[in-house]
Amino acid sequence: MEAGGWAGSRAAAGAVSGAGRRDRGQSDERWGRGLGRLRARAEGSAETPAARPGFPHSGGRRPESQPSADPGGRPPLRRVHYKQRTDAPTTSHDPTVAPIMPPLLMLLLAALAPALSHAAAGGGAGFYDPARVTQISWCPRAFLYSGFLSHAECDHLIKLAKGRLEKSMVADNESGKSVMSQVRTSSGTFLSKREDEIISGIEKRVAAWTFLPEENAESMQVLHYEVGQKYDAHFDYFSDKKNIKRGGHRVATVLMYLTDVKKGGETVFPIAEGRDLQHKDETWSECARHGLAVKPRKGDALLFFSLHVNATTDRSSLHASCPVVEGEKWSATKWIHVRSFDNPPDVMADTRCSDANEQCPRWAALGECYKNAKYMVGTKDTLGSCRKSCGVCDA
Incomplete structure (x- = not known):
């Protein structure tokens, strides 16, 4: 290998090694700053999230004030007052404005509405x-x-x-x-x-x-x-x-x-x-x-x-x-x-032509065989109570 090539390789390796040392140094420095902040919090430091640029405040809200440390050296109570984001959606008190509702919840309520209304009315x-x-x-x-x-x-x-x-x-x-x-x-x-x-x-x-x-x-x-x-x-x-x-x-x-x-x-x-x-x-x-x-x-x-x-x-x-x-x-x-x-299993077996009620002849004369056919005559699966008077069987 030529001297120039060997020297170039040594220089490149040194540059990489130096960059690595710088990265590790920067990482150690960030870790040290983070450890310092944790230690400061434990000791009651006044450093707050608001003091750190770029801190992602929850919900986009910014603390307005921070109580000072207790004279006895105890950590301060973290009572933080927040402002509501002006660009965040809020529930309007205007009765003409409907509150925002997730689409899935709207579909669920729509499906349950008939049952809920029936339940409120008695079932x-x-x-x-x-x-x-x-x-x-x-x-x-x-x-x-x-x-x-x-x-x-x-x-x-x-x-x-x-x-x-x-x-x-x-x-x-x-x-x-x-x-x-x-x-x-x-x-x-x-x-x-x-x-x-x-x-x-x-x-x-x-x-x-x-x-x-x-x-x-x-x-x-x-x-x-x-x-x-x-x-x-x-x-x-x-x-x-x-x-x-x-x-x-x-x-x-x-x-x-x-x-x-x-x-x-x-x-x-x-x-x-x-x-x-x-x-x-x-x-x-x-x-x-x-x-x-x-x-x-x-x-x-x-x-x-x-x-x-x-x-x-x-x-x-x-x-x-x-x-x-x-x-x-x-x-x-x-x-x-x-x-x-x-x-019932035996309803069609061994049945004779008869009336189950002594009023059947009168009901039949009043036209109940047609008006109330299910009870008087029955269906293909059930026997009526006045089959004899309605003339649907042979006495």
Whole structure:
């Protein structure tokens, strides 16, 4: 190698080595300054972020003042006052200016808006709010839902029922047939399942609350009680084989109150546990004083079970509707069975042409076979209650 080349290489290497030493020196110098600042902070130095040029203040805000060190030598309290950036977006107090909202949050609120609005109005289809439910008894199992229906839904059910009301019937304990009785003096009517969107929504809500499928429930019955009318103590489960054959026992009842009642009309459980512990003032009727009672309030719903969890009948579910003392009472009832009521496995087998209600001939003469076909005639999957009178089978 020539001398000139060797010398050039030595010079280049020296330049690189020198540059490296300078870089290390600068790095050590920066490290030393940083260590000095940390030591100064620990000793209560007045050096603050504001004293360092180019310090990236949080949010673009600059400290206005810094308290001096404590005379005793302790570090100062770091109370820093900030100015709001004038170029940062702020929430306007002008009611005409809408606040800025992230697009994803806007989409989420838009998706939840229908459910939230239904919930505020008393609940939507398939929606229920467990926070509104109060357990009132464990024997029988009974729960009160405050605001289960909206007032508009209550009014809608009453409007549908008016003009259809008939004398209420009871099931005969031996034959299972519907018969008139002074035990039950109200009037009522059945509303077909899914008769309209409102009824369909209520049925879904009942299923969501009870955790029992819609097909296990009977059609909704709307009842009207005038002054003096009542329903004496009774069980909702059956004693006859005929009614048990279709869907089994009624396991649960959802009783929805459609109006306020000035006095009376309470639902009372005469032999419920804890019945003597319930405080009652002068606003309760005399009937309600003889058991655990629930006052009818518009929109509220009472759920109680007629069977124990092992599917045996619960005699503590004995209940009554107290006579109305002042005003009137409207209610709607959903009875729910152990098995499918709409399509029980044996409903089409060994069935004879008959009517399930002695009023069927009169209802058929009034045109109910066409007006209320689901109840009177039935569907391809279910048997109607007045097939004989409607002439859809051979007697």
